[in-house]
Amino acid sequence: MIMKAIIIDDERHVREGLKLLGDWEVHGIDTILEAEDGEEAIELIKEHRPEIIFTDMRMPRRDGISLLKWLHSCELRSKTIVVSGHDDYEYMRNALYYKSFDYILKPIEPEVLNDVLRKAVEEWNEQALSRKNQVKESQVLNEVKPLYWDRVFSRLCQSGELPAAAENRIKSEYGQCLQDIGKKIALIPIRPLAMKAFQCEEELAFFTLSNIANELLSKNNEGVCFRNITNEEELVVLIWNEQNAPLLLSDICMAIYQYCKIQPIVALGSSSVSMKEAYSSSHHILRKHDLLSSKKVVTSKEVTSRSLLHLLDYSNELKWGLQSGSVEEVQSQVRRLLELLEEKYVFSLEQIDSWDTQFLLLKNNWIKEYEINENTPIIKKMDYWKEDGSFSLEKFKKEKAEDFRELVMLLSCAKYLKEKNSIQKIEEYLRNHYQEDITLQQISERFYLSREYISRKFKQDYDATITDYLTGIRMEKAKKLLENSYLKIYEIAYEVGYQNEKYFSKVFKKHEGITPNDYRQSISAKS
Incomplete structure (x- = not known):
């Protein structure tokens, strides 16, 4: 490692002597700075941060004791070596008090100088390595710490039980006892944000958005934001200062918008002493609220009790259309279903997931029936979102129509190949x-x-x-x-x-x- 040293003495010949006597290159020191007094030295030390400092005690403007005090107050990790022509108790006492590495008397012996220099460099390197390891350990802890709290709080959302050990850790970390206080939970669906602002990088979306939320929540210790490890689609905001929940969520939404120009949907549940109940309330709202609503922070007021439209109920009609091989006929059926959905049902996350799941089930069954030998991929994460993160009814309709169009083409092709293969087998049978x-x-x-x-x-x-x-x-x-x-x-x-x-x-x-x-x-x- 390349190091720097500074020699501080008001006598030029002393500085030159030290430069000549020291085996600087042997010890990895390639830069040697000079200063005539403590005042000049401070400016150079601030700029260059030398690892090794040689200083005289008696100097004009700012002497060695004053310089040692300044170095001590700055908590610099440099190794300071006092070089003095005075075997003075007061000087030596101050050198020890302010953590000087050693005290050398003039005239300086080359062996003594280089021995002290070697020891100072070795100790600095050892301490630098220790600091580096501590930094690495700290980095690892900082990376693991959020994962630990994600797991702790996620489990609380599922079980509602707060073991004494977890309660103590939460109290130690956040200074808050959660056992007997009312809490509110808000959920932010991550998919629209990840798709529109983070190029589908959900890990980056979770990391960035949780940092934004936690920065606001930690100002007055009003809550914590974490990733729900039991549901990869959710970012959870736990608020123990429930009176401020609407204002806090408004600030979080504004901060997210300022960062990525997206206004997220936030489902705010009812207050409860139980985290499980608080989570269930917000999860119910998130799953069932109308995505076509213009409100961004939604509560139970925005949830209406309606049943879901099930594709399985229309499987026979859809199958007949598919068997006809007519893209127009199938898309006409799909349009009628979407119109029915818009008129009598709610475009909720629950409805969307139900449609996608049942479509995949029907698709797999029809593929088996047509004896298509292919591994059907898991349904892709559909992009139903506008650039500002809001739900797009037109994109939803377009993608559903495209899903069925692709399925018609797949089954029609399979039917053609199957029929063609059957005729080929008949021809082969005639020959045999x-x-x-x-x-x-x-x-x-x-x-x-x-x-x-x-x-x-x-x-x-x-x-x-x-x-x-x-x-x-x-x-x-x-x-x-x-x-x-x-x-x-x-x-x-x-x-x-x-x-x-x-x-x-x-x-x-x-x-x-x-x-x-x-x-x-x-x-x-x-x-």
């Missing part, structure tokens, strides 16, 4: 069983498809009816067998699926334009 007496009814029963659909789709994909395609396969096989002159015509007929030689010959002539015998003779003539 051409020797058998195959009927359209048998194929229909085997592949669970209607005869009409198979006929229409097969003709569309292969430009031939099932019967013509099967005949074509049989004729190709027959021609291969006719190349073998040792095989009888009736044997070939039987081999390709015909029990009657005359019927086989008739079909062969219709398909190829000549009889099986003529075809065989034409092959022989060519060879």
Whole structure:
């Protein structure tokens, strides 16, 4: 580590002598400052903060004792070494009192100077390392401390019980006994803030917003803000000075707005001695209040008792629309549902979560039904929020319509691939069983498809009816067998699926334009 030293003496030759005698570079000192008296030295010490200070005692303007007093009052960590030509008790007593590292008498011996310098540097380095470790420990504690209090207060919100150990820690940390006093809890949903002001970085949002809130709450020790570890969506404001709750929350909202230009929704519950009851009250308000309301700090007055619209109640109608493959039909159904939601229900966080959860359930069921082999991702955190953090009905409607549009496309594609794959399997079946007496009814029963659909789709994909395609396969096989002159015509007929030689010959002539015998003779003539 590079260090600095300062030599303070009113005699220039003393300063020069110390500079020459000291093994400065050996001890890592690369800068040596000089001052003629304590007054000049103070200015240099303030500017450069040297680790090692050599000072005379008798100097004009400000002497060594006055300088030692100043150094002691500043609590500088520098190592001060007194260099004096006077073996004076008063000087030595002051040097000890003001924590001087050592006292060297003039004339200075090089060995004595460098030994003291070495010890001073070693002690400074040891203490610097200790301070560094303490800083690290302090940083770790500062990082862990909020997590500890998050856990303590979150548990209190869930259990309502306040163990004696937790009560004592809270009293020691916050100077407040929570056991028998009324408290209010306010909840701030973090998702809109994280999405709009923190690029979806929820950890950063929690850290920043809790610091903003705690700075205001700690001024008069009126409460504490913490992260609810049992619900990742909530920032919790616990207020034990409940009379000031509305004003405090107004100040917190204003501070958040000044920082990120977002006005958060805050759900303020009823007062209760029990933290569990205080939390339940605010959580109920947060989940059920109307997001279309213009109020930012909402209370029980803004909560109306209404049931939820359940997508599962409309699953059959939606399924029929999806099976039709018509995007327009499905989106028309979704529009009617959204209109119904707007007319008779409340756009609350509870309603939104219910819609999203049930949509995912229906989607997974339909995907299984269509035998789509894919891992359906967990539903994304939808962005239903305006730039100021308020709820956007238009964005909600748009995203719900888009969810169903994507689902229609996915299922339509799966249906097409499934149907196409079934027709391919039918074609493969014909090739492997051409020797058998195959009927359209048998194929229909085997592949669970209607005869009409198979006929229409097969003709569309292969430009031939099932019967013509099967005949074509049989004729190709027959021609291969006719190349073998040792095989009888009736044997070939039987081999390709015909029990009657005359019927086989008739079909062969219709398909190829000549009889099986003529075809065989034409092959022989060519060879």
